[in-house]
Amino acid sequence: MRSSVIVFPGSNCDRDIAMALEKLQFKNQMVWHKETKLPKSDLIVIPGGFSYGDYLRSGAIAGKSLIINEVIKSANSGCLILGICNGFQILTETGLLKGTLLRNKNLKFINKDIYINVMNNKTNFSNKYKKNQVLKINIAHNEGNYFTDSKHLDELKKENLIVFKYCDEKGNINENSNPNGSLENIAGILNKKKNILGMMPHPERMVEEIISNKDGVNLFSSLLN
Amino acid sequence: MKITDKIIEKHGLKIEEFENIKKLLKREPNLLELGIFSAMWNEHCSYKSSKIHLKKLPIKGKQVIQGPGENAGVIDVGDDDAIIFKIESHNHPSYIEPYQGAATGVGGILRDVFTMGARPIALLNSIHFGSPKHSKTKSLLNGVVSGIGGYGNCIGIPTVAGETKFNETYNENILVNAMAVGHAKKDKIFYSKAKGLNKSVVYVGSKTGRDGIHGASMASAEFDENSDEKKPTVQVGDPFTEKLLMEACLELMKDNSIISIQDMGAAGLTSSSVEMASKGNLGIEIELDKVPCREENMTPYEMMLSESQERMLIILEDGKEQEAKKIFDKWDLDFVVIGKTTKTNNLTLKYNNKIEGEIPIDALSSKAPIYNRKWIKKKPSKKQINLKDLKKIKIEDALIKILSSPNHSNKSWITNQYDQSVMCDTVQKSGSDAAIIRIHNKDKAIAVSVDSSANYCKSHPITGGKQIVSENWRNLVTVGAKPLAITNCLNFGNPENEEIMGEFAECLEGIKEACEYLDYPVVSGNVSFYNGTNNKNIHPTPVIGGVGLIKKLNKPLDHKFKNENNILLLIGKTFGHLEQSCFLKENFSIDEGMPPEINLLNEKNNGETLLKLIDKNLILSSHDISSGGLITALSEMSISSGCGAKIQKPKKLMNLLKYFFGEDQARYVVEINANNLSKVENILKDNDIYYDNIGYTQEEYLEIEGELKISTKDLFKINNEWYNSY
Numbered sequence: 015m016r017s018s019v020i021v022f023p024g025s026n027c028d029r030d031i032a033m034a035l036e037k038l039q040f041k042n043q044m045v046w047h048k049e050t051k052l053p054k055s056d057l058i059v060i061p062g063g064f065s066y067g068d069y070l071r072s073g074a075i076a077g078k079s080l081i082i083n084e085v086i087k088s089a090n091s092g093c094l095i096l097g098i099c100n101g102f103q104i105l106t107e108t109g110l111l112k113g114t115l116l117r118n119k120n121l122k123f124i125n126k127d128i129y130i131n132v133m134n135n136k137t138n139f140s141n142k143y144k145k146n147q148v149l150k151i152n153i154a155h156n157e158g159n160y161f162t163d164s165k166h167l168d169e170l171k172k173e174n175l176i177v178f179k180y181c182d183e184k185g186n187i188n189e190n191s192n193p194n195g196s197l198e199n200i201a202g203i204l205n206k207k208k209n210i211l212g213m214m215p216h217p218e219r220m221v222e223e224i225i226s227n228k229d230g231v232n233l234f235s236s237l238l239n
Numbered sequence: 240m241k242i243t244d245k246i247i248e249k250h251g252l253k254i255e256e257f258e259n260i261k262k263l264l265k266r267e268p269n270l271l272e273l274g275i276f277s278a279m280w281n282e283h284c285s286y287k288s289s290k291i292h293l294k295k296l297p298i299k300g301k302q303v304i305q306g307p308g309e310n311a312g313v314i315d316v317g318d319d320d321a322i323i324f325k326i327e328s329h330n331h332p333s334y335i336e337p338y339q340g341a342a343t344g345v346g347g348i349l350r351d352v353f354t355m356g357a358r359p360i361a362l363l364n365s366i367h368f369g370s371p372k373h374s375k376t377k378s379l380l381n382g383v384v385s386g387i388g389g390y391g392n393c394i395g396i397p398t399v400a401g402e403t404k405f406n407e408t409y410n411e412n413i414l415v416n417a418m419a420v421g422h423a424k425k426d427k428i429f430y431s432k433a434k435g436l437n438k439s440v441v442y443v444g445s446k447t448g449r450d451g452i453h454g455a456s457m458a459s460a461e462f463d464e465n466s467d468e469k470k471p472t473v474q475v476g477d478p479f480t481e482k483l484l485m486e487a488c489l490e491l492m493k494d495n496s497i498i499s500i501q502d503m504g505a506a507g508l509t510s511s512s513v514e515m516a517s518k519g520n521l522g523i524e525i526e527l528d529k530v531p532c533r534e535e536n537m538t539p540y541e542m543m544l545s546e547s548q549e550r551m552l553i554i555l556e557d558g559k560e561q562e563a564k565k566i567f568d569k570w571d572l573d574f575v576v577i578g579k580t581t582k583t584n585n586l587t588l589k590y591n592n593k594i595e596g597e598i599p600i601d602a603l604s605s606k607a608p609i610y611n612r613k614w615i616k617k618k619p620s621k622k623q624i625n626l627k628d629l630k631k632i633k634i635e636d637a638l639i640k641i642l643s644s645p646n647h648s649n650k651s652w653i654t655n656q657y658d659q660s661v662m663c664d665t666v667q668k669s670g671s672d673a674a675i676i677r678i679h680n681k682d683k684a685i686a687v688s689v690d691s692s693a694n695y696c697k698s699h700p701i702t703g704g705k706q707i708v709s710e711n712w713r714n715l716v717t718v719g720a721k722p723l724a725i726t727n728c729l730n731f732g733n734p735e736n737e738e739i740m741g742e743f744a745e746c747l748e749g750i751k752e753a754c755e756y757l758d759y760p761v762v763s764g765n766v767s768f769y770n771g772t773n774n775k776n777i778h779p780t781p782v783i784g785g786v787g788l789i790k791k792l793n794k795p796l797d798h799k800f801k802n803e804n805n806i807l808l809l810i811g812k813t814f815g816h817l818e819q820s821c822f823l824k825e826n827f828s829i830d831e832g833m834p835p836e837i838n839l840l841n842e843k844n845n846g847e848t849l850l851k852l853i854d855k856n857l858i859l860s861s862h863d864i865s866s867g868g869l870i871t872a873l874s875e876m877s878i879s880s881g882c883g884a885k886i887q888k889p890k891k892l893m894n895l896l897k898y899f900f901g902e903d904q905a906r907y908v909v910e911i912n913a914n915n916l917s918k919v920e921n922i923l924k925d926n927d928i929y930y931d932n933i934g935y936t937q938e939e940y941l942e943i944e945g946e947l948k949i950s951t952k953d954l955f956k957i958n959n960e961w962y963n964s965y
Contacts, residue, residue: 023570024479026395030663048569062661064393067479123388125658126651154392154658219660224792225677226660 015238017042018055020085022076027062027098027218034218035059038234045081052084057094057237060085060101062154062216072115072157073100077107086110094138094237095210099155102202102212111205111212113162118155119195125154127226128193130201130215131181134174137204139211141239142232148185149178149229151215153193158214160196160203170203178202178213240270250277250453256608263602271540271588271596278453278506278544279513279603282768287608288734289766292747300760302723304428310351310502311421312762313428314724316788320678321425322685323357326365326418326728326784328767332473333415337382338389341366341415342476345390346548348419350502353485354551356429356492357421360664361676362391362657363689364401364417365728365782369410371645371965376405379413386476387417388656393478394485397665398657399674400687405645408693411772416728418689418784422678429492431501433519433554433580438498440512440523440578441560443567444484444550448533450474451507451546480549480572487570488551496559503550509543511552512578513586517604522583527590531573539588539595554580614740617700622831624818626894629827634870634899634947640825641867642874642958645965647821649878652962670879671797672714672863675789684789686720692866693778695834698819700742700779704749705837709904711785712757713863716846717907719796719853720787725754727764727783732776734768742779743768750781756839759785796853798862798872799880805859805936806913807884809869811845811906812929815897821866822900835902841929842905848926849907855922857915864906869933870899870943872908877941877951878958885942886934895946910936 017040021028028044035042043053052058065076076082082104089095089110097105105111118124127150132143143149162170170176178201182191192199194214202213217230247257250273260268260276268276282288298306304321305313311325329344345362352359364387369376380403391398396419451474491497499519501511508530516523527539533547555563560576567574581587586603588596599606641647651670659668666684667675673688690711696703708725715722727750732739754760770777817823818832852858860880864872877883889898911919913935923930942948 023483024393026393026482026661030661033663046569063395064479064482067393067477069479122385123392123656123658125392125660126655152660154660156392216660219663222663224666224795225663 015040015056016054017057017059018045018053019059019061020045020047020081022047022065022079024065024067025061025063027216031059031061031098031218034221034234037221038238047079047081049081050084052088055093057096058085058088060097060104062099062101065100065104073103073107076104082108089210092209096139097212098216098218099214102214103157105210105212110210111203112166113160115157116159116161117157118159123156124193127152129181129183129191130178131185131187133176133179137177137208138237139233140177140236142236146185148181148183150227151217151229152219152226153215155214158194158196160200162197167197173206175204175206176200177204177211242267242273250274251281252277256280259608263606264598269596271543272598274540274544275509275596275598275603278509280607284506284510285607286766288610288612288768289743290609291611292744295747296751296761297755298760298762300724300758303760303762304425306760306762307764309430310354312724312726313355314762314786315425316685317790319425321423321428322420322786323352323355323423324418324420324726324784324786325351325763326416326726326782327351327765328728328730329415329417330413330730330767330770333383334413336473337379338386339473339475341383341386342390343474343548344415344417345387346476346478346481347504348417349394349396349481350504352419352421353488354429354500354502355423356427357423358489359396359419359421360662361420361674361687362396362398362417363687363784365689365691366401367404367406367409367414367780369405369413370407371405373410377965383415384653384656390476390478392658394482395661397659397661399659399665399676400669401689402691403650403653406693406778408778411775412770412777414730414770414780416782418726420687420786427492429497429500431499431515431518433499433515433521435498436580436582438557438580439555439560439576440525440580441553441555442530442550442573442575442577443553444572445477445480445547446531446533446573447537447542447545448547449537449541449545452541452544474546474548476548483570483572484549484551487567487572490566491563496556496563498554498556500551500553503552505546507544507546513600513603515552515554516586516600522581522585522587522600523578524581524587524589525578527588529575529577531575539590543588612734612740613737614744615737616741617745619699620832624823624829624832626896632826634895634943635949637822637826637896637900638870638874639957641821641871642954643961644825645961647867647871648961649959650962666792667718667795667797672717673720675718675795677792682792684792686715686718686787686789687785688714689782689784690714691780691782693780694819694830696746696781697778699833700745701749702834702837704746704781705753705839706834706904707781707783708750708753708757708759709837709842710863710865711783712759713846715785715787716849717798717861717863719850720789721850722757722759722785722787724760724762725783725785727761727781729764729766730770730777730780730782731768732771736776739776746779746781753839757843796858796861798860798876800876800882800884800910800936801859803882803936803938804913805910806916806932807934807936808909808911808919809906809931809933810849810909810928811841812903813869813898813901813906814903815893815901816903817897817901820868820900820902822868822896835904837904844926845905845907845928848923848928852919852922857911857919858909859912860910862908864908866902868900868902874941874954876908878954881951883937883940883942883951884934885937888944
C-alpha cells in the first residue's frame, strides 16, 4: 500500500508517522507542502504538529496551502485520508470534516496516555479492532475539544461516523473520562463517505512495547486489510 | 557624542573598566563600541568573576569529545554516536516576563545544541519559585510552565524530566534553567572556530528587531523595585521559526559547506561574530546595511546589541553560497552574506560604506577583565538538633506533611502540560529518578536527570556541591545507566559580596571533588550571578544535569514496586542524619545544622555494585534515597505502583524518626525476587557493600510494624492534592 505524508512547515509528528507506516510495510513518501502534485497514493496522512506555528488558529493556514487542493481532489475521488491531531484540525479547516476543535476545557496543553473506545469497527481504519475495544493511547494537544452543531451530531450518530470516544480503563464513556471537554467524548470521526478519518489521539506513538504499547498497530493494519 | 560617567554606568561598566577600554583602543570608544564592550565584558558573556574558579573543574575523560568553551559539550556514547548537551539559565527575563522568558530560555539552549550538528532529542528543566504564599508565585509558576511547554511542544522535542522547587529565597528572583540534549554522528560535529580569509559570513534565520537589547547586561545586574521597567529587554520567542531554522541548519549540515557556525544568543550579533573570529584568530568585517531588520531605521548600535531570537551566523566554504541559500529559501528563512573574515584581527563594522566601529577582537575576548574576587570560607555550623527538644510527632503525621508539601507533591499538573512522547523515543518519562531516551533506530539509550539541593549548599557549600553531583549520579544509576558526564548551571547571588563569592568558590570545590572521584566530568555549563533583589541574595543553587548510557536497552528500570512478596533491601548505611532534612523543614520549620556527610568512596562503590546487579537482571525496581529519607522513598515506590510494603523496625537501637527520615547519602532501596536473595547478597558482600534486609512488598498498605499502616490509595491522594488545589 502506498502512503504519502504531507509535511508542512511546523509539522513535527511527520517522522513518527513515517516510522510507523514503514514498520507496517507501507511504501511511504514524504510530500513537501510547496509541491503541487501528489504521488500516487492509497493513503494520505496529515501528521500532527504545529503547522505554520498554529498562528491565526490551529490548522487554519495549512488549510489554505497549495498542496491541500490536491488532498481535497484525492479525497473527493475516494482516496483514504488520515488526519492525526493537527492533521484533524487541518481537515476541519478545509471542510473535509465538519465541526471544529476548540481549546481544551482546562485551557491547558494536555499530554498523557488516555483510553478510547472503538465505537465503530466496520471502517477502513478500525476493522482490525473489536467493537468497543478499549485502547490506551497518547494525546498531546491544546485544541482537542471537538464541537459541532446538533444537525451534524445527529448525522454522525445516525450514520455511525463516530469511530473513537474517550473512555476510562474499563470503557465507560462519561464526563470523568473526557480529557478535553469534547462533545459526547468524541475522539475521532469519519466523513459521510467514510474515507476520511480525523482523530486527536496519536496511534503512531503506540506501535512499540518498549516505548508505550502496541494499541495503535491495528489502525494501520486495518488500512492494509 | 561624549561618553559621560552616566552613560558608562548605564552600560553596566565600572569607571576603571572604561579606563581599561581606552587603553586597549588607544582612544575613547564611540557609543556603538561602548555598547559592544558592555555586551562582551558583562558577567554573563565574560565569566569575569567565575573564570578562575571554573578552571579547576575536571573537564577531561575518555568519554569527552568536547568540553566547555563551545556552544555545548560533546560526549562519546559508543559506535558512531555522540551526545551533545548543555544547560543554561534564563532567570532574570523569566521573573520579568515568565512566559517569554522561559520560552526563549528553551529556544536558546536548543540552538546551542543543534548549532553543533545534533538533532535535539530531549529537553529538561530546573525551576525554582518563591514561597507558594508569595503573591507573585502562582502567576510566575503558570507563566513559566506554559512558556516551557509552549516552546518545546511546538518545536516537537519532548520535555522529559525536570525539578520544581519552592523556597522563600526565590521570592523576588526565580530560577529558570533549561537543558537540551541532542544526538549527532561523531564525525559530523560542527564548531564555532572560524578558518580561512575572505570567507563569507552569512546571517540566517529571523530578522533583527529591537527586542532584547542589552539582555545580557540585564542578566548581570541585581534587581530593584524598578525591574518591571526592564520588560522591553526580554526577547520574544517564535518556536515555529526555530523549528524551520533547525531543519534548515540540519539539512545544510549534511553537506560539507559549513566552516563554522554559531548561534546568536546573549549579545546577539556581537558575541557570535567575536566568538568565531577570536577562536579562529582572525578579524571579521560586517556590513550592517545588509542585516535583515524587522523594524525601520534601526541603528548599528541596535543591530549589534539586539537579542532577537532564532538567528545564526555561519561561515561558508567558497562557492557554497548558492546551494546553501536554496535550503534556506525552501524553509522561507532569510539568508544574507553580511560580511567576511579578514586578517586584521579586528571587528570592523561598516554602515553605508563608512566604518562605524573598529575594535581589536582580543580586547573583547582574551583581554576582557578577569577578577579574582575576594571570598570567605563558610564556617561549618555546630548546631545539632535534639529531637527531645521538639514537640512529639508520629511517623504518619510527619510523612503526610512531607508528601503533601509543595516540594514533594506529585508534579503531573506540570508534566502533563509538556509533550513527553513526541519523536517516539521516550522510553521513560518524568516521575522516575531519571528519564530514558532511546537513540533513534538503535537498541541503546541515554538516561538524563537534573538536580539541585540549595539548602545543603547554603549550609555548607563544599558538602552541598559534592552532594548534588552524587545525587545526580545516583539518579542515573538507579535506572541502570552508566553516568558519563554533566553540565552545570551555577545560580548564585552577587559575586561582589565576599560571602556569596565564598559560596561559589566552595560549591565549585565540592563539585570538583565529586566529579573527579566519580569520573563524571563537566562538559558544558553556564554561570548566573546577581540573583537577588535589593541586596537579598538567593541561596547558592548549582544545578547539575547528567547524562548516562544504557548500552543495551531491555525493559526500562523504574522505582515502581513490581509485585507482592518481593524482598526489599536498603543499600548503604543509615546513620539518621536529620539536620537540613526535609523532615525538620516541613514539620518544624528548622533549617539549621550541617547537611549529611558525603563519602565518595561509598558513593562510588554502592552505585557501581548496584549497576552490576542491574546488569545481571537481579533488580526489579530501585530508587535512590534523598530528600525525605527512607520512608519517603518507600512511599514514592508505593504511590507510583499501587503496591505496598511491610517494613521492619531497625534491629539496632536508633530513634525511629531518625531512621526513617534521616537523609544519609549513598543509599538506595531495591526490590528483588526472594529466590535471588542469596545471589544478590553474595554480590553485595563480595563488593563490601553495607546493606539491610528491611522487609517485603505486600498488597495495598505501606506498613511499619506497630508504627504505621496507610493505604497506597490514601498516599496517592495525599501526594496529588497540592497542585490541583493551588
